[in-house]
Amino acid sequence: MPKLPRSAAARLRDRFFRTKWLVMLVAAAVLVFFGRTTDMRSLTQSALVIGLGIDVSEDAFVVSTLSVVVSGGTGGTSTQSFAVHSAEGATLSEGLDKISQKMGLLVSLSHCNVLVLSKEAFEIDGAELFSPLVVSYSLPEQAAVTATEAPPSDVLAARTGTTVASTYLVQSSLIQNLGGDGLTFVTVKDYLADTLSRSGSVNLPLIDVAEAEHPPEGQDGKTEGVAELTMGRNLVVFEGGSFVIEEELAQVTTMLVRNKVLGRLSVQTPAGDRFEFRVLNASPSVEADGMSVHAALDVTVSFMEAQGASAEGKLSPSSEAVRAAADDAADMLKERILACHRLSLETGADFLHLEEAVYRKAGYHLPKGCLDDIAFDCSVTVKVKEAG
Amino acid sequence: MKNDTSTALSRNILTPAALAVRAPESPSAAHPVLHDTQAACLVFCCGIVFKVSSLPGLVSDKMHSGTLWLYLFMIAVDLACFAAVACFASRGSADVLSRADSLSFRVFSALVAAWLALKGFVYFAYTVVFLMVDLFAVVPPFVVVVILALPVLYLGTKGLRGIARCAELFTPVLFLILLGSLAFLETDLDVGRNLPLAAMPADEFFARGLRFGMWTGDFLPLLFVRLERKRKFPVLPVGAGVSYALVAVIALLAVAMYGEALPYAYNILIRLSAFNRLSLEIGRLEWAAIFVVIVMAMLSLSLHMWGASEGCRRAFGTPVPARVLFAAAVIVTPIALPSLHEVIDFSTGTFGYIAFAFTVAVSAAALLLARKGKRAEKEGAPISPEEEDRDTPVSVPPELPEESGASAPTLPVPEHGEKRRADEDKGGGDA
Numbered sequence: 001m002p003k004l005p006r007s008a009a010a011r012l013r014d015r016f017f018r019t020k021w022l023v024m025l026v027a028a029a030v031l032v033f034f035g036r037t038t039d040m041r042s043l044t045q046s047a048l049v050i051g052l053g054i055d056v057s058e059d060a061f062v063v064s065t066l067s068v069v070v071s072g073g074t075g076g077t078s079t080q081s082f083a084v085h086s087a088e089g090a091t092l093s094e095g096l097d098k099i100s101q102k103m104g105l106l107v108s109l110s111h112c113n114v115l116v117l118s119k120e121a122f123e124i125d126g127a128e129l130f131s132p133l134v135v136s137y138s139l140p141e142q143a144a145v146t147a148t149e150a151p152p153s154d155v156l157a158a159r160t161g162t163t164v165a166s167t168y169l170v171q172s173s174l175i176q177n178l179g180g181d182g183l184t185f186v187t188v189k190d191y192l193a194d195t196l197s198r199s200g201s202v203n204l205p206l207i208d209v210a211e212a213e214h215p216p217e218g219q220d221g222k223t224e225g226v227a228e229l230t231m232g233r234n235l236v237v238f239e240g241g242s243f244v245i246e247e248e249l250a251q252v253t254t255m256l257v258r259n260k261v262l263g264r265l266s267v268q269t270p271a272g273d274r275f276e277f278r279v280l281n282a283s284p285s286v287e288a289d290g291m292s293v294h295a296a297l298d299v300t301v302s303f304m305e306a307q308g309a310s311a312e313g314k315l316s317p318s319s320e321a322v323r324a325a326a327d328d329a330a331d332m333l334k335e336r337i338l339a340c341h342r343l344s345l346e347t348g349a350d351f352l353h354l355e356e357a358v359y360r361k362a363g364y365h366l367p368k369g370c371l372d373d374i375a376f377d378c379s380v381t382v383k384v385k386e387a388g
Numbered sequence: 389m390k391n392d393t394s395t396a397l398s399r400n401i402l403t404p405a406a407l408a409v410r411a412p413e414s415p416s417a418a419h420p421v422l423h424d425t426q427a428a429c430l431v432f433c434c435g436i437v438f439k440v441s442s443l444p445g446l447v448s449d450k451m452h453s454g455t456l457w458l459y460l461f462m463i464a465v466d467l468a469c470f471a472a473v474a475c476f477a478s479r480g481s482a483d484v485l486s487r488a489d490s491l492s493f494r495v496f497s498a499l500v501a502a503w504l505a506l507k508g509f510v511y512f513a514y515t516v517v518f519l520m521v522d523l524f525a526v527v528p529p530f531v532v533v534v535i536l537a538l539p540v541l542y543l544g545t546k547g548l549r550g551i552a553r554c555a556e557l558f559t560p561v562l563f564l565i566l567l568g569s570l571a572f573l574e575t576d577l578d579v580g581r582n583l584p585l586a587a588m589p590a591d592e593f594f595a596r597g598l599r600f601g602m603w604t605g606d607f608l609p610l611l612f613v614r615l616e617r618k619r620k621f622p623v624l625p626v627g628a629g630v631s632y633a634l635v636a637v638i639a640l641l642a643v644a645m646y647g648e649a650l651p652y653a654y655n656i657l658i659r660l661s662a663f664n665r666l667s668l669e670i671g672r673l674e675w676a677a678i679f680v681v682i683v684m685a686m687l688s689l690s691l692h693m694w695g696a697s698e699g700c701r702r703a704f705g706t707p708v709p710a711r712v713l714f715a716a717a718v719i720v721t722p723i724a725l726p727s728l729h730e731v732i733d734f735s736t737g738t739f740g741y742i743a744f745a746f747t748v749a750v751s752a753a754a755l756l757l758a759r760k761g762k763r764a765e766k767e768g769a770p771i772s773p774e775e776e777d778r779d780t781p782v783s784v785p786p787e788l789p790e791e792s793g794a795s796a797p798t799l800p801v802p803e804h805g806e807k808r809r810a811d812e813d814k815g816g817g818d819a
Contacts, residue, residue: 027539028682131652135521141653142575142663189663190576192649197581258576360453360583 047105051167052139053086053152054129055118060088063095064153065107066167082165084157092132110138114167115145115188116152116207122237126195130188141189144174147235148207149244155207158227169229170207183231183263184254198359198368199350201238203245203253205231238349245343252336255282256297257353265301265382267329273308275325277301280385288357291370295337295352295378301326303384317384330382337378345372352376420548420698422477423618427610428627429555431470433562434691435606435628437684438511439635441655442518443603444642446736448650450596454587455650458597459639463632465744466604469751470628473610476754480614481761486702488764494703496753500608501699501710503746507602508692509717512540513731515685516722521654533722539686541715544693548613551690558687562680566634569657569677573641574665581647582640599736601744606688608747609695611754612702657681689718 053064064086085102089095100107121129133139148155158166174185186194186204194202212226234250235242245253251263265277281300286293303317306325315322337352344352354374359366422430439459448455476482485493519532543551588596615624642656645663653659661677693714697707722728735743 025683027535028679028686127649127652134652135654140662141659187576189646189649189653189659192652193576193578193581193645193647196648360580363584363586364588 047100047103047107049107049109049112050165051114051116051156051170052109052112052133053116053118053156054092054121055152056120056124057088060090061092061095061121062086062088062151062153063092063099064156065096065099066156066165067103067105067107068111068165069103069105084153086153092129093136096137108138109133110140112139113143114170115139115143116148116155116167116170117145118148118152119235119242121152122147122235122242126192130192134188139188142187144171145186145188145191145204146170146207146231147204147237147242148209150207150209155209155229158209158229159225160212160227160229166227166229170231173229173231174205184234184250184258186258194353195237197353197356198366199353199356201236201349201351201353203234203236203250203257203351206233206235206244207231208233236347236349236351238347238351240348243347243349245340248336249340249343252297252333253340253351255279255299255333256284256286256295256337256340257351264304265299265329265333267325267332269321269325269328273306273321273325275306275322275329276304277326277329277382277384278304286353286357288354288361290362291358291373292375293354293357293377295376297333297337297378297380299330299333299380299382300385301329301382302386317386322384326382326384330380333382334378334380337380341376341378420613421616422548422552422610422613423616424622424624425618425627426552426556427474427477427613427615428623428631429559430552430610430687430691431607431624431628432559432631433555433684434688435466435470436631436635437681437688438514438606439603440638441657441681441685442514443600444639444656445651445653446732447597447600448643448646448648450599450736451593452587452648453582453584453643454593454597455643456582456636456639457585457587458593458600459636461597462600462604463636465748466606467628467632469605469747470607472751472755472758473607474615474624476758476761477610477613478615478617479758479761479765481754481758482612482702483614484761484765485757488761490757490760490764492760493757496750496757497612497699498703500611500750501696501703503750504609504692504699505696505710505714505717507743508689508696508714509721510602510731510735511685511692512536512689512718513722513728514735515682515689517728517732518655518681518685520728529728530723533719536686537715537718540689540693540718541711543686543690544697544714545711548691548694548698551687551694555687558683562683565661565676565680566657569661569664569673570637570641572664572666572673573660575645575663577641577644578647579640579644582643598744599740601740601742601747602735604744605747605750608750609691609698611750612695612698655681 047065047067047069049065049067051066053062053066055062055064064084066082066084069081069083083103085099087095087098087102089098096107130139134141156166160166160169162169174183183205184203186202191202191204194200208230210228210230212228232247232250234245234253236245263279265279267275267277269275279299279301283298283300284295286295303315303322306315306321313319340352341354344350344354348369348371350356350371354376355366355368355371358370358374439462444455447458451458482493482497515536516529516532519536520527520529543554587593638656638660641660642650642653645659646653646656650656655677657680658674658677661673664673666673693711696714697710700710701707725731
């Protein structure tokens with residue numbers, strides 16, 4: 001290597017030592033890239049958990065993980081396999097540590113996008129449940145929280161006909177709104193925000209597991225043990241416990257509370273004709289005036305089909321029959337909202353978030369648990385538009 | 389970035405006595421000059437980082453839905469104090485009062501120096517806690533402390549010029565990352581969570597809210613600089629306005645995202661970047677926000693260290709005690725303390741009220757001292773022979789490299805003011 005002239009070398013040296021920003025950049029890079037956000041451990045030493053199940057039995061947590069195990073193959077290729085492990089522990093950390101011991105791999109939740117909890121697990125305070133997982137195990141706050149009446153490990157272990165892992169199906173359904181009309185995407189962050197709010201209630205998608213009626217056929221004939229996962233129903237979690245609501249009520253609650261575009265509207269006219277609409281948009285507004293709350297829901301739908309329509313000719317969004325059906329759909333939704341309100345009063349679960357709406361106007365002095373004192377009415381409009 | 393106004397030398401007059409007492413390390417050490425674009429970058433990099441990282445969670449724990457309203461109140465107070473500090477700095481009052489050898493200014497400098505050292509240490513503790521919680525799981529704390537302390541002490545010792553140039557260099561990058569985080573934010577937001585407006589009675593609001601007074605007055609180190617305007621466009625007010633608007637927007641979004649769960653979000657800036665619509669395609673972008681927080685925190689801590697040492701120099705003639713104290717505090721104390729959360733608890737207790745009162749009092753005192761300085765300047769002070777040649781602003785020759793941090797090693801035979809400029813670069817710093 002040719003030796004630089006002395007003046008040039010000195011200039012380079014001076015230049016280097018004067019680049020203060022470089023010192024800072026190097027230190028920042030060291031802190032960022034050697035931290036755990038960019039885990040430097042080999043994939044073969046880690047259990048990348050893509051689904052976490054939590055159940056509670058008597059005085060212990062039953063923790064289950066669905067993990068991707070990457071193993072090295074010949075010729076530089078690697079193979080993936082999925083494994084479900086369960087362990088009991090007095091705390092979640094103990095359960096996860098036991099799973100690490102069973103697998104001989106370090107458990108990392110940083111790729112976990114789906115949490116499946118049993119009804120009993122929701123009796124634990126949400127912050128106590130999720131905070132250690134977020135802080136100590138890097139659980140993403142955007143992971144979806146779901147509920148199940150079956151053991152969570154069964155949901156994680158379910159083999160579906162279309163995806164290699166059950167959580168991929170759940171995740172895909174939640175993101176693309178494919179799980180059913182009552183589907184609601186609740187993240188860890190949303191769960192905490194809702195349960196810690198004045199209303200203290202949240203609706204979660206409930207995963208139902210059923211055996212597939214027609215399992216896919218493999219080379220050796222029919223594959224056994226293939227399951228179907230559906231998520232139409234909701235589990236309402238509140239301070240006093242939890243209960244299940246059916247798809248129809250779940251749908252209007254999701255429209256009203258989470259402002260999401262969801263599923264279909266199916267309506268039967270007095271003449272017996274059935275009309276199907278696809279929900280394009282739902283714009284809710286909940287206004288409180290003192291201890292009175294008015295909910296307005298404007299739903300935009302597209303016309304899909306009509307069966308047994310008594311009207312003559314080809315139907316379009318501007319047809320009188322379609323408009324009448326849309327009005328019927330609005331009445332139906334209003335009835336469902338009022339049914340939700342009745343159920344809310346019966347159970348004491350403020351899953352329509354009425355107390356929160358009143359609190360935002362009344363403020364600090366609003367007594368807690370005043371759901372019975374809140375008057376409620378609602379209005380719904382359904383507009384038919386061409387699908388985009 | 390190197391430019392002509394950054395090297396402009398104004399009328400600097402030192403009495404021989406003052407010169408003897410102060411004994412600056414380099415000519416520019418006695419007169420740190422900052423032009424408005426650099427000051428705007430410093431306000432952005434150093435003035436907002438601790439307000440938008442862990443503070444929203446801490447505030448929400450006490451203020452609940454009043455979080456945004458406390459932020460707006462604090463921003464209003466902070467902007468008023470900033471205006472006072474900018475007024476003081478733009479008149480070069482620190483230099484004038486130093487020349488006049490004002491006892492009140494010495495006391496003022498000593499108090500501000502002690503305050504900046506203490507506040508810098510508390511901020512350092514916050515940064516270490518953030519790094520330990522969000523970044524490192526099984527790394528011993530001293531590793532994090534040393535890695536963080538090295539650039540902070542280096543930049544803080546190197547001086548204002550280095551900090552300002554780093555701020556200029558990093559500001560566009562950091563600003564774009566922040567804008568990107570906000571632009572690609574995709575999560576369930578409910579702005580109504582910021583309501584009601586008057587969630588709690590006024591006395592309770594202030595009793596709880598002023599505990600977070602430490603987070604006001606992050607720009608107090610600028611008291612010891614001379615602000616000079618580079619262009620007609622009001623860069624500093626606009627820059628400060630944009631920075632504080634960003635703070636308000638992030639506070640609003642934090643409450644809208646988390647509501648009452650905000651105390652569980654340890655660092656809201658990182659959480660904001662995690663909820664992005666590209667996360668499925670390119671993964672979680674937390675590292676980008678972590679980079680923003682680390683760089684801003686380093687600059688802010690360096691500025692606090694420089695402010696403490698500069699205040700010490702103005703008060704006692706030497707910056708060394710403040711530097712040693714600061715270095716010892718940030719390296720030894722985090723390792724010696726059983727838990728850094730003790731520092732956090734301390735900072736949000738009665739200390740918060742004191743911090744708020746101190747910031748307001750220092751800003752008010754700065755206004756009074758600026759008037760005093762103006763009077764002293766009108767009365768005139770003897771010009772030392774050494775300073776005679778510094779009267780005329782001098783421009784950097786056009787052939788100087790534009791690169792940040794670059795020096796002027798090839799300056800052709802510097803004379804007078806240009807010689808001083810070359811000396812500064814050789815010295816490599818202001819303090």
